[in-house]
Amino acid sequence: MYLIKNLQYHFMKDLGLPALMRFSQRTKKRRPKKLDTCFGPPLTSTGRLKEIMTRHYLLSRYAEGARPVAWVTSGAPVELLRAFEFYTFYPENHGALCGAQKVGSELCEVAEGKGYSQDLCSYARIDLGVCFSGRTPVGKLPKPDLLFASNNICQTVVYWYKVLAYHWKVPLILFDTPYNFKDIADSDISYMVGQLEEMIPVLEEVSGKEFNYQRFQDVIRLAKEASLTWGEVLATMKARPAPMTIFDAFGHLAPIVSLRGLPVALNYYRVLLNELNDRVKKGIGAITDERKRLMWDNIAIWYKVRDLSNRFAERGMNFVAATYTNAWAETISYLDINHPFESLAKAYSLVILNNNLNHRFELMERLVKEYGVDGLVIHSARSCKPYSVGQYDIKRLLMDRLGVPSVVIEADIADSRVFSEEQTRTRLEAFFEAMEA
Amino acid sequence: MKYFLGIDVGALSTNAVILDVRREIVGYSIVQTGANSTEAAEETLEKALVMANIDRAKITSTVATGYGRISVPFAEKKVTEISCHALGAYYLYPDTGTVIDIGGQDSKVIRVGDGGKVLDFTMNDKCAAGTGRFLEVMAAKLRVSLDELGDLSLQASQEVQISSVCTVFAESEVVSLVAQNHPTEEIIRGLHRSIVNRIWSMVKMLGIRGAVTMSGGVAKNRGVVSLLEERLEQPIHVHTEPQIVGALGAALLALRLAQTAT
Secondary structure: OHHHHHHHHHHHHHHHHHHHHHHHHHHOOOOOOOOOOOEOOOOOHHHHHHHHHHHHHHHHHHHEOOEOEEEEOOOOOOHHHHOOOOEEEOHHHHHHHHHHOOOHHHHHHHHHHOOOOOOOOHHHHHHHHHHHHOOOOOOOOOOOOEEEEEOOOOOHHHHHHHHHHHHHOOOEEEEOOOOEOOOOOHHHHHHHHHHHHHHHHHHHHHHOOOOOHHHHHHHHHHHHHHHHHHHHHHHHHHOOOOOOOHHHHHHHOHHHHHOOOOHHHHHHHHHHHHHHHHHHHHOOOOEOOOOEEEEEEOOOOHHHHHHHHHHHHOOOEEEEEEHHHHHHHHOHHHOOOOOHHHHHHHHHHOOHHHEOHHHHHHHHHHHHHHHOOOEEEEEEEOOOHHHHOOHHHHHHHHHHHHOOOEEEEEEOOOOHHHOOHHHHHHHHHHHHHHHHO | OOEEEEEEEOOOEEEEEEEEOOOOEEEEEEEEOOOOHHHHHHHHHHHHHHHHOOOHHHEEEEEEEOOOHHHOOOOOEEOOHHHHHHHHHHHHOOOEEEEEEEOOOOEEEEEEOHHHOEEEEEEOOOOOOOOHHHHHHHHHHHOOOHHHHHHHHHHOOOOOOOOOOOHHHHHHHHHHHHHOOOOHHHHHHHHHHHHHHHHHHHHHHHOOOOEEEEEOHHHHOHHHHHHHHHHHOOOEEEOOOHHHHHHHHHHHHHHHHHHHHO
């Protein structure tokens, strides 16, 4: 049985799904593209990105029985699972997708109907809503054999994944990362390494595969290289005009989040980097008239990405940096194939959300300087408390120390019910007036 | 003679200011916005024209501001109230470094730079706490007029603590305080304290620079202003007509618009 399922999985991954997607591309009626004069030519790599992510989600239907399936948090050290060839599903990435497709709020309501508070993260509510109702824009989610969470991004994931473990009746592995108040101690590293080592027998049992150190090192190498390449992709936006906007980068982020450690992610970023370097050489900008350069703080407002992108581009304002997209270029590069466990512990405990506010301010100060940022848009996300706390201090510090103006938008990542159009418009227009005065 | 018009269509009142070329205020008016903001804009303009004793044709340029700025069809330009309040406050009090505007629907704190330029600002989040609407709801519940609130609160020798910042919950809190026979003045003072505490945290987010000028309808409430002065430990500039500050800023922009056009 396993053999058949495994053959089917490989056939669909390498031949079936690519052929199917090519066919559906060809038969799909091509709508004439609206000519937007404020944007430069679209990136051709975006087509490849869509292919990769569509195939990833479609493949989940063939994963059950062929591969061990794990549901993973965005900040968990997935590299260890890759060594056991898990098919991984990222509820947060799926939550963003639901948000972008504007079905986030109705899935949240499903969870709320079961008693989950509106104050809970919308990614969590969407995911629980999907589990309870079976509804998802991607058709069907693969049933997990294992849940893997790390509290380096928030504490919510701990309780969210406990609910998942109860719902699916599968084991949950938690990677506990001490918060970095000032410096990371050796005892912290050994505490985390101990946890990673303890996971191995559990992973062996769930996957039915023996741990292969060399394969693990391969994954570490691939993840590190993909992260470095993603960093180079972002760095192309230092050019004037920037060849891409952060709103594009929010989309191109998907492979480094959910396919990290696989060759496909690295290959994709090499293709994207080539295209961006070429655009820089030719002086092609993401928007035609780049007059101001902005930075974004916090997770995207997924149901408003296109709308916001237009509103800023119309005024010649381009987002060239974001703390959010930078998060996957910042610490994964600490990975070291010669010290895989120690470097995983370091890379995953020093992520922006597990690090002190001083670190965040220094990071933002560096991004402002390196990318020539004129202003900052701060998304205060109702869902993401660890990301939103301290934003007013950072706002004041950036104004006082660097004279960089900023605006706060109160919204949410995937639940559009808390977005207030009129209040956001006034705040943004006042920001535009201050920037242009 | 040329004249320049600023119209501020707010959630509660719609205000107009007419300036002459010497930047002197020659007419202004304050009317209730009601259900139709375009009509309110017409009405306030007519009243201001009467006060200025000029003909409508003499208006060279118009800038509209406030939440209803899009419903002023005759305005050449629409500008947010944040820029307008900063400019208006700076015109009235050139030492202004911080503007606190408590309007009907929202409240904001603005850091003002040279020439009345907006350096930074913060607004209340999606909630009526710390806004004029909060006081309006409470005044109705206590059966006193909005104008009486300030004097009544200054008469109070004690104050009652209002624990909820939510307008809806605070309203039910007031109902139970009334039922417990607490004097109205003491409840009002407690309500004012609650607004001041909310504004205080917004001021703290931005930090105070220079002199503080208060604008918007709530600035007419002496009870709120005195509690806020106490909390900020500094005096606050309040114009005799604080509601026209936004329209004044808009009129100044209308003048600037006409000058750059010629």
